[in-house]
Amino acid sequence: MSQQAALLHRSTHAIPKTAVGGQGCYIFLEDGQKFLDSTGGAAVCCLGHGNKNVQQAMIAQINQLSYCHTAFFGTQASEDLARFLVDSTGGKMTKVFVISSGSEAIEAALKLSRQYFLELPTPQPQRTRFIGRTPSFHGVTLGALAAGGHILRREAFRPLLTKKTSHVSACFAYRGKKDGESDADYVARLAAELDAEFQLVGPDTVCAFIAEPVVGAALGCVPAVPGYFRAMKAVCERYGALFILDEVMSGMGRCGTLHAWEQEDVVPDIQTIGKGLGGGYAPIAAVLINERVVKVLDAGTGVFRHGQTYQGHPVSCAAALAVQKTIRDENLLENVRRMGEYLEAQLRAKLASHPHVGDIRGKGLFWGIEFVKDKSTKEPFDAKLGIASLIQDTALKPEYSISLYAGTGTVEGVRGDHVILAPPYIVTQEEIDIIVNTTVRVVTDVFNSIH
Template identity: 65%
Template sequence: MSPSAVLHRQLHQAPTLALSGEGSYITLEDGRRILDATGGAAVSCLGHSNAEVRQAMIDQINQLSYCHTAYFSTKPFEELASLLIESTGEKMSKVYIVSSGSEAMEAAMKLSRQFYLEKANPEPQRTKFIARKQSYHGITIGSLSMGGHKFRRELFEPILLPNVSHVSPCNPYRNRKDGESNEEYIARLADELDAEFQRLGPETVCAFVAEPVVGAAMGCVPSVPGYFKAMKAICEKYGALFILDEVMSGMGRCGTLHAWEQEDVVPDMQTIGKGLGGGYAPIAGLLIGDKVIKTLEESTGSFRHGHTYQGHPVSCAAALAVQRVIQEENLVENVRAMGVLFEEELRKRLSDHPHVGDIRGKGLFWGIELVRDKTTKEPFDPNLQLAFKIQDKGLEAKYSISLYCGQGTADGIAGDHILLAPPYNTTREEIVRIVEVLQAVLEDVFGELKV
């Protein structure tokens, strides 16, 4: 049993202490210098110890470290909100700032419900949500209910919300039929969503919720072009809201500041998180469209929801500094450029690997799905714990790389993937290094397993 007083994710093994970070590297207590190829969980978009962000936080702490948003606002809160709305080209109207992506999804769910109650012609029967299988939207009861990740849900199924149902994700590698075109695949998924509205009673549905690029649950799976446009059309047909979860894939990670900019859609609401503050302080948010805001303005004029730490001034100062660095250094452009190189290197080195089934992603958000049989796409037995063997192997001194690995890729239980998400200011040398080391880690792990 670990002597640590912390309830770590694993009780029988405390993680190694991280002492410092600089750029794309984290230094551990035993002296290892780890190449952070994933930004933690696609969080550290500027890497570690950015001087400008650190100073912004110090300056804010020296001025005002906390005040309650029921009574006061603060300059960094207001400036961050203005910057975010401007970043959408005024397509979104207001911002709600919280401390985590789970909180942002909870806010989206509650605001959806309140929107329908406050319409000129209220629709109190709208209480249901449709999301997608093999999705992840957070770990609180509401957000976990929204998600379709079997493993994360299974212990808590009896206490999850009964008013969320799930349709198929857009995963062409796994689910597009042989010979099926993108248009035919989209039409099939649109028909499935339409049928789910009909099954539930379309007048009872608040919203459809999806990730533009599925991150933790499936390993960086983008939709096929045109998919989200078709999904939004179904929502509009039945008067439901269209909500995109960009906590992991947004704020520049996929090569545009907002992932929906590449999908030719604008959501009614959008959650953001990890790349917003880059890990310098806990922060996430909900961007809200004008339709929803106008309804509230014309009714109660308030959102009946609040957190002690919403709009926290130090977190807002950190996020504001992060976003200014991204703008000033043209880092989203670097994401696109390095993303092209990343894809080239991954395909060059890993496409022919006998157990690499799929390489997919956008920008600096890439996933590798591993399979036992490349032809049949059969996944490895989940009891093998392949993903975590790869993750642990990468941390060994010989490799010194942090890899974000996950299971359940194929069906929610079986299947393994590796997620890669280096910082937006990464270099060509780092990208090449990440792929070289990953290749060596895979060769070592599969050599030991003899599969």
């Protein structure tokens, strides 16, 4: 590739290697390197690469109809995907809005929750606020960035962000739970914090509380302690606010059930999904909407005041439906659970004792490793060292050839380093062994190099 690349890459200082093919859990690079995609990109490639069923479904849809505008026509592809998704919730969610990315899904969810209060028989136009959590990440568009609590990603754009969003603490037991504090007491403390935030901003001004069932990029696969989400939803119900769960990264099977909320004994009013929905075969994300919200909209104007050119794109919908049917027909959620248990066991056996591994956490095939300077105090490394990025960059080298998805900001949103592992749902035990053993090599070599 020319060093004068026309494409604006993620950095203007470096041009990445070119991927020229992929099959199963592997990506093939232009220089012959065979790369084990142990993060599925950004927890996207749930079926791996080169799935023939998905490819054929996309080709068939392209041959039939590639695009039409939803202001004029519907398509069977979008209807079929929506029906599949509604049925997958047992009818608990009754409508689906399909767009192209997780950030777009969050934007739509925020606007829908605002419109819900305008469409009530007695409208509540004073509801203009949202409560999120910190650290958290909900997307890069301005509304999603405001809803999120990722300080580093927000910093440059903070003057552009709405002041209508405030944040409470995430449920992060490793760093947030006090010594000797039970799960129940920790949940009660976090619920009291959310309640106090409602009181502070005005209980009747909040549209919704938004949270990730398992925090992805911002914290590195942090699940909540038992009972947390039930308690948060109860606070929302106390004040009439909606309860939004962002499952863009943690949903669609990644954590061992198709919807992460199935494990939490709660049902959201609005749910966002994305990465594992289409598995990377086409850009797609969606908003799943509870009947509570649908009924209000239907009894009001019946019109969601939000539309996008590529919403319900038929090729993307055909791809996503083929992905979801493959997950169902090949019983891949069972493999997620089984291989997830094996991945956890191997990570703990081979990395938990490392002097700079502070915590290993996650669910299903969604695991994070947090690195610390001092294990006893949980003190993070100096942010200037860029530990997580160094580990990610090292893993990409030919002698390792795996992906370790780097993240920072686990401490006060600024310091702290972690990496994520999120292999495809088709991963085998042999591939898990390669992933874990190579991760151990990378971590060992990186820390040896900086001491």
